[in-house]
Amino acid sequence: MAKNVDIKRAKILEVAKRRFAHFGMAKTTMAEIAKDLSFSKALLYYYFPDKHSLYTAVMEYVVNEMIQKNEEFLEKSQDVEKALMFVLESRMDLMKENYNLFEYSSSFFMQNPGEVGKSLGPFFEKAKELFAKILKIGVDKGELQVDDIQETAELLLFAQMGMKAGILNQEMNDCFFPSPDDFDMILHKQKKMVSIFVRGLKA
Amino acid sequence: MAKNVDIKRAKILEVAKRRFAHFGMAKTTMAEIAKDLSFSKALLYYYFPDKHSLYTAVMEYVVNEMIQKNEEFLEKSQDVEKALMFVLESRMDLMKENYNLFEYSSSFFMQNPGEVGKSLGPFFEKAKELFAKILKIGVDKGELQVDDIQETAELLLFAQMGMKAGILNQEMNDCFFPSPDDFDMILHKQKKMVSIFVRGLKA
DNA sequence: TTTTGAACATTTAAAAGAATTAGTCAAGGT
């Protein structure tokens, strides 16, 4: 029974998440995390092979939590537009709460494209698949008409990334550190975008 | 009569454009530009106050050329979707030919947000206005129904930025140096995007 | 199996110096 190990891993994840979300990946040390848990640095390496794995595990933990909430929502409501809005909102909430967690991913992106493909790519895939799932609901209900669901889901995802990039660029305060207002603005644009997009797919 | 001055400025712009487009802003020196024109570096500063102004002037020169072509197209065809496609295509051509010219703008963006607002912001504005103009054609013809044209144009622009960002991220070769294939892929996605978007605005 | 302190290795940060390049100026040519 590996139960004990799992509990400990969960504790580590919890603490690491707090630090990562607050100060970002770069500015939290393994020593700090260990100290928070009041045990030795070396022990961290007993449970996680390296810092990067720990980071990825935290990401996975956080993202899965959200995905699950989304899936649950999908069970209840079969309304395509509402479902998409819900996804947008929970994504945004997640980013607000754990901004520095993702900040690292974004900036790491631009520097180590090779590595990040394996650790960050999956999250994009998950987001894409979620969109695809929602679109499929619309198609099955005969509400929407789309030839290639996968590709359309990707389009939708990219368009929403664009909203973020667009706002961040034109605000251009400390670039890459969206203010709360920025988040609201991004969400607002994304919603409008989705609205038009879905309308454009109506059968 | 400032004719002579204008001719010289034009010559400088022409040469500077070639170098910037080839090697980018950072890796072309004022000395090189001067040498290409076979006159002294100091003379450049007689016609342009500094390097940044020269760069901006080149950008303006290049972008205006494209905008004008677009406006001409608009005179002929009043078809909204075709007009948008034309804009996308000419934008992409421009980027293919002068990639490093824009590359600098993008990367400068993320570092000196304050400065770039004045030198790069106007180009975004122009693009936005062009989209707005096209959308207005559709509205005037009664084809489209949009409440806020300015905002919708912005949405469209951002969405297209997203296509670029999205493709560049998932290709992740040497990040930020799109291959010719990438350009094609981006254009393809952008066209699909526009298609759906316009359909979503149909009256 | 789990935990640790101490040692090791790798990354980052800062400082100093050299080299490149942006930008200025007084003077000369037209």
Place this chain on the structure above:
DNA sequence: ACCTTGACTAATTCTTTTAAATGTTCAAAA
């Protein structure tokens, strides 16, 4: 007065070096 220039200065970028911080390993102990 309008152009043009070479030589000068100032600012920036590029190396190199060094020191510090931090990630990672490991033998030994609980």
